[in-house]
Amino acid sequence: MNRKFLAWGVVVAGAAALWFIAPKSGVVGAEGDKDPVLERTRREVRLLDDIYKTAVVLITKHYVNESSDLSAGQAAKALFAGIKEKGWHDARLVDATGDPLVKANAPQPGFEQEAVKRLKANEPYYDQVIEEDGKKFLRAATPVPVVMEKCVMCHENYRNNKGIIGILHYKLPLVQ
Numbered sequence: 372m373n374r375k376f377l378a379w380g381v382v383v384a385g386a387a388a389l390w391f392i393a394p395k396s397g398v399v400g401a402e403g404d405k406d407p408v409l410e411r412t413r414r415e416v417r418l419l420d421d422i423y424k425t426a427v428v429l430i431t432k433h434y435v436n437e438s439s440d441l442s443a444g445q446a447a448k449a450l451f452a453g454i455k456e457k458g459w460h461d462a463r464l465v466d467a468t469g470d471p472l473v474k475a476n477a478p479q480p481g482f483e484q485e486a487v488k489r490l491k492a493n494e495p496y497y498d499q500v501i502e503e504d505g506k507k508f509l510r511a512a513t514p515v516p517v518v519m520e521k522c523v524m525c526h527e528n529y530r531n532n533k534g535i536i537g538i539l540h541y542k543l544p545l546v547q
């Protein structure tokens with residue numbers, strides 16, 4: 372096999388393995404685990420979560436060398452805005468340290484504050500089915516750990532933090 376290709380494969384697999392904390396089913400506030408609609412929607416969350424986290428780790432690893440470079444946080448925000456504009460879903464990178472770089476990234480009262488509390492207490496995943504204007508959505512939260520030494524370059528408060536420093540908050544229509 373081509374060595375360059377092999378090396379790239381190792382990088383991708385490594386990044387995916389580092390970030391892979393799979394959402395588990397059977398969490399509070401949902402409609403029962405046997406519901407196929409809910410299971411399909413949770414599967415979509417797991418897929419999105421792996422894609423986003425793998426992308427952000429790869430960007431940080433290969434393109435971020437100094438604190439003025441486009442950061443993982445900014446890259447994620449730009450990506451989420453593009454996907455929202457296309458009408459797929461909402462995703463938000465939320466602080467879990469109590470000391471965000473940008474105030475707007477602090478957890479909002481309600482789902483986000485509850486999700487931060489639970490995920491910091493080592494629950495691997497949290498979700499809730501909600502209804503808006505007669506349409507059902509899943510709100511889901513997954514953990515963001517400090518996976519690379521590089522994160523500390525801009526987030527001094529992540530130093531020696533072995534727990535989670537953020538969450539990803541998704542809101543997506545149920546997959547019928």
Ligand code: HEC
Pocket residue numbers: 427428431435437438439440441442443444445448464465466467470471472473474476515516517518519521522523524525526536537538
């Ligand atoms: C080059 C500097 C830089 C690096 C490296 C960096 N970040 Fe950030 N991060 C930022 C900036 C700037 C923001 C604010 C983005 C915004 O809201 O516009 C941010 C925002 C965040 C947030 C939202 C909370 C907050 O503090 O506003 C999280 C969570 C986060 N980053 C996690 C990470 C993780 C995990 C890594 C390592 C993979 C990382 N960051 C690496 C600069 C950086």
